[in-house]
Amino acid sequence: MKIVHIADTHLGYNAYRAIDKETGLNLREQDTNAAFKQAIDKIIKLKPTLVVHSGDFFDGSRPSNRTISFALKQLLRLTSANIPIVIISGNHSTPRIKGWGSIFSIFEFFEGIYPVYQAEYELINIGGIKLHCIPQCQSKDSFAIELNKLQNIDFSKPYNVLVLHAAIAGIKEFSMDSEFNELLIKEKQLSPMFDYIALGHFHRQVKMKDNAYYAGSTERFGFGEAGEKKGFLVVDLKTNKVEPHYLDIRPMVDLKPIDSAKKEPEQIMQELKIAIEETKPKDKIVRLNVINLTKDTYRELDFEAIKQLLNQAAFYMYNFQTAKSQALSLNPETFGSLDQEFKQFLQPTQIKNKNELAKLGIEYIKKAEDACV
Structure with a gap:
């Protein structure tokens, strides 16, 4: 049975x-x-x-x-x-x-x-x-x-x-x-x-x-x-x-964070290149993670080169953060559902009762979505 x-x-x-x-x-x-x-x-x-x-x-x-x-x-x-x-x-x-x-x-x-x-x-x-x-x-x-x-x-x-x-x-x-x-x-x-x-x-x-x-x-x-x-x-x-x-489903890869502390942009780019090539991104969903970035270093990264390395990925997104864990960049093509975006928005903040606020916010989002359909 x-x-x-x-x-x-x-x-x-x-x-x-x-x-x-x-x-x-x-x-x-x-x-x-x-x-x-x-x-x-x-x-x-x-x-x-x-x-x-x-x-x-x-x-x-x-x-x-x-x-x-x-x-x-x-x-x-x-x-x-x-x-x-x-x-x-x-x-x-x-x-x-x-x-x-x-x-x-x-x-x-x-x-x-x-x-x-x-x-x-x-x-x-x-x-x-x-x-x-x-x-x-x-x-x-x-x-x-x-x-x-x-x-x-x-x-x-x-x-x-x-x-x-x-x-x-x-x-x-x-x-x-x-x-x-x-x-x-x-x-x-x-x-x-x-x-x-x-x-x-x-x-x-x-x-x-x-x-x-x-x-x-x-x-x-x-x-x-x-x-x-x-x-x-x-x-x-x-x-x-x-x-x-x-089930045989599309691979999703969350790359190990690259610590950029005290590193030049060229070294960070080299580490990103190696990580991307090793993951073989074709038809995969990939997220790049870089931590401890300074704003100056972030501006000097070659995003066009990163885009070329990932051009065969089904989808990719960036998760680049400063030493204070504040998100520096959100790829304009990476928006998820409203509740996902709201949770991602709250993640780096220092708000008290964050979980309660998240639940309340998602409740309002769901009600709004239901009312609009």
């Missing part, structure tokens, strides 16, 4: 101003779609009993028509292969105002797709598996109420699988910094009574307990994830074996 655990596909995601030359669409949107399609290809070949998606299926609560069409096409490929899928809503895919309705409601019209998005616990039975699903809730208090419902579960066989989208309370590494409406679950609430706990929200594949795993994301959504393998998990409920399956 095998299931596939996948999460954080973030369909509709786009960043930077890199354009796919063939389609004219945002390069990162294309990469995100390609990763999901590749995952569906692999899952169909694996022929699991079902697929569980642990949240953030879409990157936003109001995806474009193009994104909806692509998503449905891939999901219908699954159901045509007699592989049902259960999808819970995550914080990215849930409207900030409940009255606006959810895009997940359209999935109810398609046999074999089971959306869970009403901000409350739902039990779904498929093929001898009981799926206990808690989607994104409107507040931490309402999430706590839904978690308490798990205390009354009948754990008699068949198999019992818990599906959640949340961070682990008290463990900073498993929190997505400054995420809007991030929900928390205590580690002790990951009950060993479940045959498997399918977690979403954290973008790295990681084992939390013998029966609890984050599947990670299917793409890299920031340089903090550069170098990480991405994919999904295959879970054998009978043997408790969990096997990772990885």
